[in-house]
Amino acid sequence: MATVAAVIASTHHPFYYRASTSTGEDRPPFADEWVAKITAFRETLTRANADVLVLVGSDHFHQLWLDNMPQFLVGKAPFYDANWYNEEREFGLPKMFFTGQEDLSAHILRDGLDAGFDLAFSNELRIDHSVTCPMITLRPEADLPIVPIYTNIFAPPLPQPKRYVQLGTMIREVVESWPSDKRVAIIGTGHLSLELGGPRQFGPHGPDPEFDRKAVEWIASGDIEKALGEVSLESLW
Numbered sequence: 001m002a003t004v005a006a007v008i009a010s011t012h013h014p015f016y017y018r019a020s021t022s023t024g025e026d027r028p029p030f031a032d033e034w035v036a037k038i039t040a041f042r043e044t045l046t047r048a049n050a051d052v053l054v055l056v057g058s059d060h061f062h063q064l065w066l067d068n069m070p071q072f073l074v075g076k077a078p079f080y081d082a083n084w085y086n087e088e089r090e091f092g093l094p095k096m097f098f099t100g101q102e103d104l105s106a107h108i109l110r111d112g113l114d115a116g117f118d119l120a121f122s123n124e125l126r127i128d129h130s131v132t133c134p135m136i137t138l139r140p141e142a143d144l145p146i147v148p149i150y151t152n153i154f155a156p157p158l159p160q161p162k163r164y165v166q167l168g169t170m171i172r173e174v175v176e177s178w179p180s181d182k183r184v185a186i187i188g189t190g191h192l193s194l195e196l197g198g199p200r201q202f203g204p205h206g207p208d209p210e211f212d213r214k215a216v217e218w219i220a221s222g223d224i225e226k227a228l229g230e231v232s233l234e235s236l237w
Contacts, residue, residue, distance in 0.1 A: 002104075004175055005183035006048035009219050010041075012057060012133040012189040018092035038137045045138045050185035052101045053139065054108075054147045054171065057130030057189045061154065063122075069155045070120035072167060074112070075127070075148040076105035082127045096132050101145040104178055108147065111174040117167065125150075134189045153190075161231045165224055192216070211235070 016038065019031045062084045064070065082096040105121070112119045131148050151167070152158060168188070175184050192215055193206035200207045218227040 002052075002175055002178040002180045003183045004172055004186060005050045006045060006185040007172070008044055008138070008185060008187045010134040010138060010187055010189050011191060012130045013191070014087065014091040014093065014129045014133055016133065017094075017136050021092075042138055045185055045187075048185050049183060050144060051182040052104060052147070052184045053135075053144050054104070054149065054175065054184060054186045055131045055134060055189060056149045056151060056168075056171070056187065057127075057134075058153045059150050060128055060130065062128045063126055064150065064152075066155060069152055070150070071152045071159050071163075072117060073120040073122060073125075073150040074105055074109050075100060075125040075146075075150075076102060076109065076121050077123050077125055078102055080125060080127050080131075080146065080148065082132045084126070084128055087129050087132075091129065093129060093132060093136075096135070096142060098127070098131075098135075098142060099145045101147050104175070104180070104184070105147045107178045108149075108171065108174050111177060112170055115170050115174070117170055130189050134187050138187065156237070158233060158236070160233065161236070162228055165228065 016034060019028050020035050020038070022028070022031065059073075064073070077100045080098040080100055082098065083093045087093045088095070109119055109121055125148060127148050130150075131146070135142050135146075149171070151164065171186060175186065178184075191206075192212040193208035195207045198207075206212050214230065215227075217223070
């Protein structure tokens with residue numbers, strides 16, 4: 001059976017690429033510190049020696065819209081194009097191309113359905129920075145096949161927080177039951193508190209720094225029960 005070689009929580013901050021590749025006066029003063037932290041962080045995945053990456057992210061209303069919004073979607077395409085034009089224009093992100101691990105996608109879909117998750121799927125998924133930015137930071141070579149999984153975190157009604165935990169548990173169990181000798185790294189991507197498009201979007205910290213502090217503690221300690229005890233749909237929204 002397959003091995004879960006690593007479980008990694010990663011930002012998908014879209015500004016890192018431009019900041020880290022800028023030179024001269026265009027290079028932000030914090031860019032070198034960012035690069036040093038990302039270089040150290042990248043070693044986590046390098047040491048795992050993974051063969052396949054499962055990336056759990058979210059579509060930022062690029063391909064999924066209010067006319068058809070799945071709660072959880074698994075990409076099962078042989079190949080994936082990325083990024084979208086506005087991401088190239090606004091963030092300077094490059095066009096990217098990934099190979100899909102189709103047999104693992106199919107396994108997650110079949111066993112996920114059998115485990116009680118009504119998963120949607122797409123054979124024509126184009127992915128955005130929630131997948132490409134973790135690849136840029138963790139595996140810039142983009143040489144490993146991927147399985148992208150999208151979760152709805154934008155369009156109410158949202159699943160309850162405990163459902164996302166259940167999804168993560170299911171993904172791990174299903175990956176470990178995949179009849180393969182491959183090593184799989186599971187990467188969850190996102191942000192802490194964030195105000196997209198609002199006046200605090202570019203502030204020195206997120207709009208809720210106390211929540212951010214707690215969230216980092218929950219992730220570092222793996223304290224799922226405490227996280228679920230303090231996180232609700234109202235607090236997330």
